[in-house]
Amino acid sequence: MSSCPTLSGILLKRNSVLADPLTSLAGIGPKKAAVLKEEAAIETVEDLLYYAPRKYIDRSKVKKIRDCVINETVSVIGKIESTRIAGRGKKFLEVIISDDTDSITGVFFAGAQYFKKIFIPGEEIIFSGKIQFYRQNQIVHPDFDFIDEESSLQTINTAAIIPLYRSTEKLRAAGLDSRGFRRLFRQAFDHYLPLMQDTLPEEILKKRSLTDIKTALFNIHFPATFQDAEEARRRLAFNELFYLFFYLRFSRSCARHVITGNPLEDKKKILSKFTADLPFKLTADQVQAVKEISDNLLDSFPMNRLLQGDVGSGKTVVALAAALTGVSAGFQAAFMAPTSVLARQHFLTMKKLLPEGISAPLLTGQTGQEERKKILQGLAAGEVNIICGTHALIQDAVEFKRLGLIVIDEQHRFGVNQRAALRAKGEHPHLLVMTATPIPRSLAMTVYGDLEVSVIKSRPLNRGSIQTISLPVSRLPGVYNSMKKYLDQGRQIYYILPLIEESEKSDLKAANTVYDHLKDDIFTDRSVGLLHGRMKGDEKEVIMDRFRKGETDILVSTTVIEVGVDVPNANVIIIEHPERFGLSQLHQLRGRVGRAEHDSFCILLYPEDISPESLDRVNVLVNTSDGFIIAEEDLKTRGAGQLLGTRQHGADDFEFTNLVSDIELIAAAREDAEQEVEKTDSSIKPEDINTSLRSTALLAGIRQKRILEILS
DSSP states (O other): OOOOOOOSGGGGOOOGGGGSBGGGSTTOOHHHHHHHHHHHOOOBHHHHHTOOOSEEEEOOOBOOGGGOOTTOEEEEEEEEEEEEEEOSSSOEEEEEEEOSSOEEEEEESSSHHHHHHHOOTTOEEEEEEEOEESSSEEEESOEEEEEOTTTTTOOSSSSSEEEEOOOOHHHHHTTOSHHHHHHHHHHHHHHHGGGOOOOSOHHHHHHTTOOOHHHHHHHHHSOSSHHHHHHHHHHHHHHHHHHHHHHHHHHHHHHTTTOOOOOOOOTTOHHHHHHHHSSSOOOHHHHHHHHHHHHHHTSSSOOEEEEEEOTTSOHHHHHHHHHHHHHHTTOEEEEEOSSHHHHHHHHHHHHHHSOTTOOOOEEOTTSOHHHHHHHHHHHHHTOOOEEEESGGGGSTTOOOSSEEEEEEETGGGSOHHHHHHHHTTSSSOEEEEEESSOOOHHHHHHTTTTSEEEEEOSOOTTOOOEEEEEEEGGGHHHHHHHHHHHHHTTOEEEEEOSBSSOOTTOOOOBHHHHHHHIIIIIOTTSOEEEEOTTSOHHHHHHHHHHHHTTOOSEEEEOGGGSSSOOOTTEEEEEEEOGGGSOHHHHHHHHTTSOOSSSOEEEEEEEOTTOOHHHHHHHHHHHHOOOHHHHHHHHHHHHOHHHHTSSOOTTSSOOSSOOTTTOHHHHHHHHHHHHHHHHHHHTTOOGGGOOSOGGGSGGGTTSOHHHHHHHHO
8 A cells, every 4th residue: 555654753763672572581482472472462572561461459468477367368478387288189289388476378279299399498488369267277379479589579479469461271371370471571571671762752741641651561560559550551541542543644644645536516506405305404413514524525535434423313314415415526326234124224215305316226135136237237337326235235246437425324334344345346435434323432533533523413303202211021011001002093113122032041031922922912903013133134124114104013123123214103112121232222222213203202121130230221211312421321331342333443452541431541642643643744745655654663662563453
């Protein structure tokens, strides 16, 4: 790929010495190095030093042996009095140590013969662990350090704040449990720490009150206090964030010199007529989003924009405005959705809203051969203006005459390669990606850091309210009565379950069971339908079409209707076992109602034995309809990868950054990185773009390999 020039300043500072292989360290031969690579992705000294602890435990409390209390975790210092192997069957080792107050026994059930060789009577030692009692006070499998004249009390396993590391069976078999890692870190620091230099400018460190890189790396592994560990984590998190944002912004600056797209201008003034003829008035947020997108489309550099909006906020009509701008400029537009249900919903919206004369067919895996052939010919000839479809759009047989704009809905459900395959069908087309999952600010800045963002928060006008109620499942008879009332008013109802079928391993109700019960026992005079993910695409379409037309009164379903289903007449949704869903997912499901002028209801039916914590989470939905607040709560409890569905680059891949609590640090790192890029922009010339961005010292001071994984 084309790239930007090697620069000066912070980018020339690189701790290249850290690229030494692990075999440079004593005790790491080829076999152990291979295990570290396979199990922990550690190949170099740099990889090792940036291997983050998973948590810390406090063993700084050193007590006299006589003062130890049962179940207390302590460190004790004593002289080894004796060792003996005991046990009739499986042998274990007892090591008795004593100080000037009392004695205590360390018990080792594994490796008895090995430990007997290293515990020599007369030597001084520290034991750390939980005090237990079996005939006498003892610590089972204590962590330990030997005390000698050289080490004094500078211990790495006891009497301090001790880090614990991610380990596996293979790593432990190679001697690389947390204790083994700590020995390795000590050795690496003894040799490499003096050789390291800081990679960030001094003014940034002072401005953000950040510790230097040497102190940070040492204290993340050997902190004297928890505050030391947190300050170290904060500095290393800033490094991750700073260089990520620098890379994203700087690569975009470079790309402007080598990538030329097609400006899309509304030459035929289609857009103003489209908005004027809509059967509703756009909200202020929609108008602003249309303006931001239109301004981007006028640029010869391809747009790369995220349109995020709460459930039912009207993103599709904004995307249609962008597509019509492309059509007006003489180009084609493509809408790609992850499921046939969602693609068909977009298609139906287009049919209802697009002006006459705009060709906008639907292409999915269920499209018949004759219709498919006709669509492909129309695309290649330029007769199809807007195409709506699923993954079918990226197949080799699909060719565009002049693709100018791509819209990808629920984009996190597509892989990087799938998005790239569609973009490759045009000459640097503009890209608009959409998501109905409100994204917390920290995620939006990191996971989508290379995108400009438009946000739609307000709901379209003339929409009724949605009242959310949580009830124990014992109230189900009353819920049935309410359902009958709304059915008598001519409304329709969704009934959502987490499973398709019953399971012996779970006490959850399933869609099949509830469908049979409602159809055969409760609503015998009503039409009840069943929809789930195992059905074939054409079968799903028939079922959804019946519900759209009002031929089905109650639709029992799994989360296949989570996004993209728009049935204005449905104003009640009942969700059983809400504790089994994420908050954002529940919010998406709730968004299937409230899509017309009549008031709607979301009823969350939880089990009688629900935990207080789970009930508190469920009631977040009762207390707010703001998807962004809900997404923040979801991020706290479920993590970024879960929140976004299919894992996205950067979502859970940070080693030191906490996307929940580091929002101020994220904003600071982004601001500083963008300022550094601005300093370099004026020096970039097209003729200088001759070296690879990824081979420069751009990612100095962090695990270069890791950040590239996040970006890929």
